[in-house]
Amino acid sequence: SGRRIRIALTPDRAGHGVYVLSTDVSAEVQAREALSHAGKRSLAAQLTSGMAHDFGNLLTIILGLQGRLAARDLPEDAAGDVHATLAAARRGAALLDRLARISGPREVALQPVDLPALLHEVAALARPSLGDGIKLHLDCDLGSQPLLLDPGAVQDSALNLILNANAAIAGPGGRITLSARRSGEWIEIAVADTGHGFSDEALRRATEPFFTTKAGQGSGLGLSMVYDQTKLMDGTMRLDNTARGALVTLRLPRRPVARQMVLLVEDDDTIRADIRAMLTGLGHAVIEAASLSEARAMSDLPGLTLILSDMQLGDGLGLDLAGPLPMLLMTSLPPGDPVRARASGPVLTKPFTTARLAAALSQTKAPACPSPL
Structure with a gap:
């Protein structure tokens, strides 16, 4: 919550003091x-x-x-x-x-992840690289429900932080703790060590590319990459010093995987195949329809939990499928188009990535039921 304020002092010509102008910069x-x-x-x-x-x-x-x-x-x-x-x-x-x-350009590759298992794998990969006598402790306080995460980015980030912590511990012995827990609507992954902590300069500049405190032995890209990967996953990274050493905390949105039975409505065969692959890759079951009339005949199938439909179909508008089921619309029409403006719920703009689809699905809720007259 810190703010940067610029203050300008202008003397009063009559000698009665100064004018003070404070600007939030x-x-x-x-x-x-x-x-x-x-x-x-x-x-x-x-x-x-x-x-x-x-x-x-x-x-x-x-x-x-x-x-x-x-x-x-x-x-x-x-x-x-x-x-x-x-x-x-x-x-x-x-x-x-x-x-x-x-x-280079990067994209988030969200998929269902067993985070405790992933962190156990990270710990197993990191332990052989630790210094003499340095112990790595894993403290994972999470349930067994899969979460939508980018497993490669999480693994790379955790390994980077552990190896940085290992380098920060001078001499034999020491302890690194890799922890994960839920904090409200967030998942916090933290790496703490018993080293000398961050210098004031490192706390200010650690996320800058090429900044390093390892006296020519580091590339200066580790924490910068962790920061970038975390931001791509809509998360935050915080650096702190504790009474025992340094602490780096990653906060990532908690997106539990609720496996859905999705009615996918798209009249372009190629696009429908691509989106079907995205949905099944995220762990969802898919039923397909190539037209509005076909979708209407399937919309009351038992087990359906969500409709994902193109807004403009060959024989009508996907908007007409609105009903008791949650619905997510997709379109190539730009924001502000009159047809798109008729949507009362979320709309995905084509083309979209798996990460954007996963985020939209996690936020889509059933429409409110009308009150009985």
Whole structure:
């Protein structure tokens, strides 16, 4: 809830004091910071597009030659040099990939996820990489209901945070805690460590691309990628210091998967097939109709829980299917079009992603029943 205020003091010419003008510049500061981030991402994109081909070929040659050397019976010191070169080349390849991922277009891939199982898998993947004596504790206080999440983004983010926490713990021993719990309409995933905590500069700049406190050993892209992935999932990231070390908390919308039986109404066969694949990928059952008349004949089938219909069908308007069942409409008509304006509920604009469809389905509710006369 912090605000940025700019104050201007203008002396009164008669010597009676000063005029004070206070201006809330929070939006201006946020816009400037966003432009700074965008500029750095643009630089990353240019670097990636300009270097990717040649750099990738160079790394391929280095990895191939060093791999052949590693397979030979070399003296111990030479073998160590070869393995160090291999490790450096692999790190370069990983960095190139991360640059491409941070600068390239990304989409959220929501799907039903067993979050406790996913976090157990993350912990199992991370433990072999931890320092001497560092323990990773998992505290997951969630039910068994699947949630709509991007499993790849959640896994990448959690692994990044755990490895950052591992690097922050100086010396042998220490503890990292990966926790997850419900907080109202949110899911909170947190990583806490017993390291030295964030510096004041890190608390201000940790989400900036290329900012690092690892003295040349880090790319400065880890927390920036976590921040970007979290924002793409409509979440937030918070950095804090505790009495024992650092704490990073990700808050993601809680979207429980309520498996539905959907009547999909679309008169274009190709579009209907694409949307059917989205729905089944989200775990829903689908019944299809290619026209308004066909949909009307199916709208009272037992077990149906929702109608997803194009607004304009070959033989009428999807609006005419409104009834006791929840209905979600979709259209290519722009906002403000008279036909679209007749919709009383949510409308998806074509084309849409699986993530947007999943979010819209989770927010679609049954229309209110008319009061009896």
